[in-house]
Amino acid sequence: MTLVQLFWVCFQTSLVSFGGVHGALPEWQRVFVAQHGWLTNEQLMESYVVGQLAPGPSMVVAVLLGQKVAGTPGACAAFLGTYSAPLVFALLLARLLRRVREVPWMHRVELAVRPLVVGFMAAAALGILRTQWNAGVLPLLLIGASAAVTYRRGWLRPVPLMLSSGAAYWLLSTLVFVR
Amino acid sequence: MESSGTASTGSVLERGAEVGGGDGSGAEQSGASSAIALPARGWLLFHLKIGLFGFGHGAVMPMYERALVRDTKTLTEAQFQEALSVSLVLPGPSLITLSMYLGKQLYGSLIGLLGVLCMCVPGALWALLIVYAIPIEHPAVRALFHGFTVGALVLLVDMVWRMQRALRADAPTSRPVLRHKYLARLAISALVAGSLLAQLPMVTVAALGVLGCVAVEFLA
Numbered sequence: 518m519t520l521v522q523l524f525w526v527c528f529q530t531s532l533v534s535f536g537g538v539h540g541a542l543p544e545w546q547r548v549f550v551a552q553h554g555w556l557t558n559e560q561l562m563e564s565y566v567v568g569q570l571a572p573g574p575s576m577v578v579a580v581l582l583g584q585k586v587a588g589t590p591g592a593c594a595a596f597l598g599t600y601s602a603p604l605v606f607a608l609l610l611a612r613l614l615r616r617v618r619e620v621p622w623m624h625r626v627e628l629a630v631r632p633l634v635v636g637f638m639a640a641a642a643l644g645i646l647r648t649q650w651n652a653g654v655l656p657l658l659l660i661g662a663s664a665a666v667t668y669r670r671g672w673l674r675p676v677p678l679m680l681s682s683g684a685a686y687w688l689l690s691t692l693v694f695v696r
Numbered sequence: 697m698e699s700s701g702t703a704s705t706g707s708v709l710e711r712g713a714e715v716g717g718g719d720g721s722g723a724e725q726s727g728a729s730s731a732i733a734l735p736a737r738g739w740l741l742f743h744l745k746i747g748l749f750g751f752g753h754g755a756v757m758p759m760y761e762r763a764l765v766r767d768t769k770t771l772t773e774a775q776f777q778e779a780l781s782v783s784l785v786l787p788g789p790s791l792i793t794l795s796m797y798l799g800k801q802l803y804g805s806l807i808g809l810l811g812v813l814c815m816c817v818p819g820a821l822w823a824l825l826i827v828y829a830i831p832i833e834h835p836a837v838r839a840l841f842h843g844f845t846v847g848a849l850v851l852l853v854d855m856v857w858r859m860q861r862a863l864r865a866d867a868p869t870s871r872p873v874l875r876h877k878y879l880a881r882l883a884i885s886a887l888v889a890g891s892l893l894a895q896l897p898m899v900t901v902a903a904l905g906v907l908g909c910v911a912v913e914f915l916a
Binding site for chain 1: 746747748749750756777778781782783784785786787788789790791792793796797800801805808809812815816818819820822823824826827832835836839840841842843844845846847848849850851852853854855856859860862863881882884885886887888889890892893895897898899902905906909910912913914
């Protein structure tokens with residue numbers, strides 16, 4: 518029962534996630550945490566981060582969510598749900614679009630829905646911020662600010678940046694915030 | 697946007713599987729008739745490479761462009777841009793859509809599907825390995841993961857900021873009507889973000905959002 522539900526949730530979420538994993542994050546939060554109570558916000562964030570640290574398409578986060586809910590079968594169900602959704606459309610639409618041949622409005626629609634993508638991603642960022650804020654304000658501000666400067670200056674690439682932020686947080690928590 | 701290049705996508709590309717060599721001298725001709733195309737094995741290896749070493753969504757799309765347009769002349773720039781637009785408009789994660797769409801056109805459904813699997817499976821296994829191997833409840837690991845999340849958050853905020861700048865670049869401020877368009881787009885973004893945070897279902901928000909965006913784009 519849960520497996521079918523997982524598949525269906527991941528299928529739906531995958532379809533409405535404009536802009537990849539960040540589009541899906543608020544919906545996962547709503548369904549997995551609020552609606553079904555399968556996961557806590559913390560667990561969702563863990564999966565999100567591990568997904569960011571894995572190579573390939575970042576929708577892999579769904580697999581981790583499935584794993585947390587129902588073990589390896591859950592991971593498989595989530596994998597199938599997430600990746601079969603775009604395949605269906607790509608397969609059907611490839612044939613259709615080749616018949617239509619030229620699609621000048623396509624680019625325009627893509628431009629038009631960009632604000633939507635920005636909104637989805639902003640929601641994802643705010644959701645993460647909310648969770649991290651509850652976990653501790655001071656380390657968030659300290660490490661966030663220094664990571665922002667480091668990244669904007671171009672000193673570190675994305676994955677090294679995440680790894681060093683992790684190391685910094687761990688150092689801070691052991692050295693400064695010893696309770 | 698030349699329509700002839702787009703129209704011939706299917707026929708040109710079906711040759712892709714059997715073309716192994718040839719001289720690339722006339723590659724810039726329309727339709728890329730004498731181009732070197734990426735063989736099916738190369739397509740699968742390319743996806744395996746993304747699946748194993750491709751970190752970060754933004755870095756992957758340019759890899760496609762390099763592999764298909766600049767390194768092998770499998771597609772013309774216009775054909776690639778068209779495929780990219782299609783994959784961004786179709787529902788679902790655009791990387792998967794792009795891969796399947798191009799894979800099917802170039803090499804057929806089976807190779808297309810295999811390509812997607814080559815791309816997705818390594819990352820999934822890698823992520824599961826991390827989850828099973830690492831004691832996530834340990835305090836030090838927990839702290840580490842909090843830090844990772846902060847790093848990811850910074851990356852995300854940076855991306856949102858750059859995309860918002862792109863919204864403005866599409867609507868230059870020298871013309872007041874277009875400035876309103878930019879403001880309208882910002883308002884849509886904010887509304888979408890707000891309604892998602894208020895836990896409205898994604899389907900509803902997406903449907904209304906698409907309507908709003910298209911209205912602003914085509915009416916304003």
